[in-house]
Amino acid sequence: MGMGTDRVVVVAGGAGVAGECVVEALLARGTTVAVPSRSPARLAALRAAHPGPGLSTYPGDMGSADGVRRVRDAIVAEHGEVDAVVAALGGWGEGPGFADLDDSVWHELLDTNLSSHLRLAHAFLPALADRPGSVYVTLNGIAADKPVPGSGPICVTGAAQRMMLRVLAEELAGRAVRLHEVAILTPIITRHWDDRPAKPDWLHGTQVGTYIADVLAPDFSNPDHLLLTLP
Numbered sequence: 001m002g003m004g005t006d007r008v009v010v011v012a013g014g015a016g017v018a019g020e021c022v023v024e025a026l027l028a029r030g031t032t033v034a035v036p037s038r039s040p041a042r043l044a045a046l047r048a049a050h051p052g053p054g055l056s057t058y059p060g061d062m063g064s065a066d067g068v069r070r071v072r073d074a075i076v077a078e079h080g081e082v083d084a085v086v087a088a089l090g091g092w093g094e095g096p097g098f099a100d101l102d103d104s105v106w107h108e109l110l111d112t113n114l115s116s117h118l119r120l121a122h123a124f125l126p127a128l129a130d131r132p133g134s135v136y137v138t139l140n141g142i143a144a145d146k147p148v149p150g151s152g153p154i155c156v157t158g159a160a161q162r163m164m165l166r167v168l169a170e171e172l173a174g175r176a177v178r179l180h181e182v183a184i185l186t187p188i189i190t191r192h193w194d195d196r197p198a199k200p201d202w203l204h205g206t207q208v209g210t211y212i213a214d215v216l217a218p219d220f221s222n223p224d225h226l227l228l229t230l231p
């Protein structure tokens, strides 16, 4: 399945672990991929790992509405209108249980793992909504559905992120854009994996990237399924 060279895909969080899997798979299919990050060093490392003209990187802070809009405007100025967005934002976290959770840590995790999704949707969905063939994909993890002691904020933001997409799907019903969540239910083994023991059934980055590139392709076999899971 192809996502041709004439398509532009933004991978927000593309310099992170899960996002890079998507970046790699899309580049292999000849797609133009735009990746923002707060970290110029992470962007440089990403370009070094994936040399070639398909990847464009954008230093910018997606931590504010203005920051996301600036990144969007820079991408559109360079490549024209965007065809698809992948939200690979946030990440794992372990710490004290809810009873001992510091208020500032709670608010920081809400912002990183949940408000970031709202800002991204706000910046990109209005233009995507009526663009033929457009796709908007959010990544999620096992904690959205499974209470994990010490990772309460990740569980709550994952569940809320899923409900945000379900509401968006209702609000945008009948419009052109196709929405999906891909919940990745195991850790992902990538070049960033350290020497912790991995279980044989854990997903590898190429499996995750290939699947999400398939989801983005015009001939994806499950276009009406909002919530998708891997494996």
Ligand SMILES: NC(=O)c1ccc[n+]([C@@H]2O[C@H](COP(=O)([O-])OP(=O)(O)OC[C@H]3O[C@@H](n4cnc5c(N)ncnc54)[C@H](OP(=O)(O)O)[C@@H]3O)[C@@H](O)[C@H]2O)c1
Pocket: 012, 013, 014, 015, 016, 017, 018, 019, 036, 037, 038, 039, 042, 061, 062, 063, 088, 089, 090, 091, 092, 111, 112, 113, 116, 139, 140, 141, 142, 184, 185, 186, 187, 188, 189
């Ligand atoms: N890694 C795994 O093994 C795994 C397994 C299953 C599911 N997942 C899912 O994959 C998704 C991403 O997780 P990850 O492990 O790839 O995390 P990650 O490596 O920490 O990367 C997360 C990315 O999100 C961006 N980000 C964080 N806070 C942000 C903010 N406030 N505003 C804008 N961007 C922000 C970061 O951008 P910067 O580059 O600017 O820091 C970073 O590139 C999550 O939904 C997670 O549940 C991951």
